[in-house]
Amino acid sequence: DAGITQSPRHKVTETGTPVTLRCHQTENHRYMYWYRQDPGHGLRLIHYSYGVKDTDKGEVSDGYSVSRSKTEDFLLTLESATSSQTSVYFCASRGTGFSGNTIYFGEGSWLTVV
Amino acid sequence: AQSVSQHNHHVILSEAASLELGCNYSYGGTVNLFWYVQYPGQHLQLLLKYFSGDPLVKGIKGFEAEFIKSKFSFNLRKPSVQWSDTAEYFCAVNAGNNAGNMLTFGGGTRLMVKP
Numbered sequence: 001d002a003g004i005t006q007s008p009r010h011k012v013t014e015t016g017t018p019v020t021l022r023c024h025q026t027e028n029h030r031y032m033y034w035y036r037q038d039p040g041h042g043l044r045l046i047h048y049s050y051g052v053k054d055t056d057k058g059e060v061s062d063g064y065s066v067s068r069s070k071t072e073d074f075l076l077t078l079e080s081a082t083s084s085q086t087s088v089y090f091c092a093s094r095g096t097g098f099s100g101n102t103i104y105f106g107e108g109s110w111l112t113v114v
Numbered sequence: 115a116q117s118v119s120q121h122n123h124h125v126i127l128s129e130a131a132s133l134e135l136g137c138n139y140s141y142g143g144t145v146n147l148f149w150y151v152q153y154p155g156q157h158l159q160l161l162l163k164y165f166s167g168d169p170l171v172k173g174i175k176g177f178e179a180e181f182i183k184s185k186f187s188f189n190l191r192k193p194s195v196q197w198s199d200t201a202e203y204f205c206a207v208n209a210g211n212n213a214g215n216m217l218t219f220g221g222g223t224r225l226m227v228k229p
Contacts, residue, residue: 031215031216033216035219040123040221040222041221042118042120042204042219042220042221042222043158043204043217043219044219045216045217045218048216050215058216090157090158094215102148102160102163103148103206103216103217104160105150105157105158105159106157107156107157108157
């Protein structure tokens, strides 16, 4: 597995507060992704990045923003957390070239919005 | 847009039973196909992948999958399951024209293997 770490791993926050999740990878991968996992929905893409300062929206981007100021770090921010954003968030990354077609996942961040 | 369907949401098997999990996708061009497994409380791990060549792909832990292009399918199989195979299984597709190289996932299949 690629060296992908997420922080925090668990967080409980109140509705309306901002929350930032951090993803750090040590593989010098170009592409990074944020997914959320909810029962019955599998994993759904929130945002992705295809390079430093290059990001784009995924399937469920409303209420989320991202930033990538360095290759190794990809931040996901919930501007004003809502209960519907209670979920497990997974960061992922992939490189380029033949071996870059495989996405590797971090260990997940459990977020509860109360 | 590409989409992925996993028809079985929950599967319960006894140990030593054979397993087949269905996966269909909706994209007519070149695709890369993946199966990931998620053990309880853990992150997703790659089981196997198909890029090109032999449509029968062998992965880790005795799993295999067959790509049938005419059926837009990539079903996962294992001849004899073990209790330790209890997990959730996700099929995923990366379409060839996908600029961000992201994966689209199916909804997952929860497998419970009874000892």
